Amino acid sequence: MAFALSAEHEKELERILSRYPNKMAACIPVLHLCQDANEHWVSDEVIAFVAERLGLSTAHVAGVVTFYHLFNREKPGKHQVWVCRTLSCALRGSESILRHCEKRLGVHVGGTTPDGKVTLRTSECLASCGSAPMMQVDKTYHENLTIEEVDRVLDDLLKDS
Numbered sequence: 001m002a003f004a005l006s007a008e009h010e011k012e013l014e015r016i017l018s019r020y021p022n023k024m025a026a027c028i029p030v031l032h033l034c035q036d037a038n039e040h041w042v043s044d045e046v047i048a049f050v051a052e053r054l055g056l057s058t059a060h061v062a063g064v065v066t067f068y069h070l071f072n073r074e075k076p077g078k079h080q081v082w083v084c085r086t087l088s089c090a091l092r093g094s095e096s097i098l099r100h101c102e103k104r105l106g107v108h109v110g111g112t113t114p115d116g117k118v119t120l121r122t123s124e125c126l127a128s129c130g131s132a133p134m135m136q137v138d139k140t141y142h143e144n145l146t147i148e149e150v151d152r153v154l155d156d157l158l159k160d161s
């Protein structure tokens with residue numbers, strides 16, 4: 001089925017396009033908008049929509065989607081947890097945080113809890129190196145993490161109905 005944006009999202013698309021010198025430059029924010037409007041994943045239909053609206057080839061848009069970790073090619077859980085694994089976070093314990101998340105959630109990186117609530121991922125640097133180790137949950141950063149803080153965040157996600 002073809003993908004389409006709601007009237008409200010169409011307005012946001014126009015607002016995004018107005019901020020960039022050309023349509024190609026708006027590819028990433030437009031993809032984020034469409035991903036959010038499509039249950040947090042980028043289907044082939046979303047790629048075709050973005051390509052058509054921005055005057056790009058589907059191969060170009062697919063290349064952008066597969067290059068960046070924050071675009072999902074499959075429907076994720078209700079909440080997404082990205083544990084940063086790049087140098088600053090790695091030096092400050094991101095590996096043990098990641099292992100703890102796997103244990104608490106009962107899934108490996110890339111997996112989704114059986115109840116569909118949480119998908120666990122790793123990410124490259126999220127530009128919060130000064131507050132490493134950190135993770136992003138949906139659109140919120142959690143910084144200077146401890147195992148206790150990770151437990152608090154995961155408890156809240158798992159309680160969410």
Ligand code: FES
Pocket residue numbers: 084085086087088089090124125126127128129130132134
């Ligand atoms: S290395 Fe983790 S935010 Fe930069």
